[in-house]
Amino acid sequence: MSQIALPLAPRSKDDPERIVLGAANRHVAEALQEPERWPFRTAVLTGPSRSGKSLLARWFEGAGKGEAVDDADTLDETELFHRWNRAQESGRPLLLVGKAEGWEVALPDLRSRLGAALHVEIGAPDxxxxxxxxxxxxxxxxxxxxxxxxxxxxxxxxxxxxxxxxxxxxxxxxxxxxxxxxxxxxxxxxxxxxxxxxxxxxxxxxxx
Missing domain, CATH: 1.10.8 (Helicase, Ruva Protein; domain 3)
Structure with missing residues (x-):
């Protein structure tokens, strides 16, 4: 079982923040390392509570891979739509992180665009x-x-x-x-x- 050492300020010199990689999330980590392969430079990451979604998002942004928006499902949909447009204009990948269930997008234009994005989900641990x-x-x-x-x-x-x-x-x-x-x-x-x-x-x- 491997781990990613996140490029964040550690709690102590010998205690970097880490996330365990396994069958439930390895595919997510691999996808986040290649944002140039995402359709429309956008990916949507979902998963259960405490599964490391925010840590992965922080790793993604800290590694200079692109912009990450945590709790995207709680933000104003018009703002998310503008961020999607900016990602297309700038060429900077956009990672949107939300909950696994119950994320319903009401704005039609945003819904269609997120539907075309890459969707990756963290599963349950084996x-x-x-x-x-x-x-x-x-x-x-x-x-x-x-x-x-x-x-x-x-x-x-x-x-x-x-x-x-x-x-x-x-x-x-x-x-x-x-x-x-x-x-x-x-x-x-x-x-x-x-x-x-x-x-x-x-x-x-x-x-x-």
Whole structure:
């Protein structure tokens, strides 16, 4: 599993902001690296909450690939239409980032133009990416997960970017509250805290 180190100001010298690449988003990263191939120099990026859309947009703009507009689905449609026109006039690629569902464009001219743009969507993480995300969130928190953590957590964790983030945050919180290492009892209680008590009880053997 690979990562992109984003060209942004890091929180510390050895802690650059990164995004995990996997089956759910590798095609997006590849598309963003070649904006010259986009129809009408425009791409629309969508995906679920906490999936790294904004990080990818910041990487795209920070790398000098073009202009990125985050939360484009919340902006005035006339303004978006003007930005599309400017992209055509200037030749500078335009990346529009919005939510995966419910983005309905009312302005006919804008709707037709965005319909002709490249559309890329971040999907749900598979098991391999889920494991990499757990490791990445734990590393950013300075959280040491005990032996067998991924074997235990991956089959039981919610298959979503936001769910993984909540789970690691719960493990970190419980470990700090108890002043104990993040081992089986902490993993189990964290799962129960974020997904319900039954999920935390599903098997107590980390090898299963």
């Amino acid at each position: 098991d391999e990416m889920l494991a990499a995300l757990i490791e990445s969130h734990a590393a950013r928190r300075g959280l040491a997960l005990g032996d067998g953590a991924l074997t235990y957590l991956v089959p039981r964790a919610e298959r979503s970017f936001a769910g993984v983030e909540r789970l690691v945050a719960a493990i970190d919180r419980l470990s700090l509250e108890r002043k104990a290492a993040a081992t089986l009892s902490v993993w189990r209680d964290a799962l129960a805290a974020v997904q319900g008590p039954e999920q935390g009880k599903l098997g107590l053997d980390p090898a299963k």
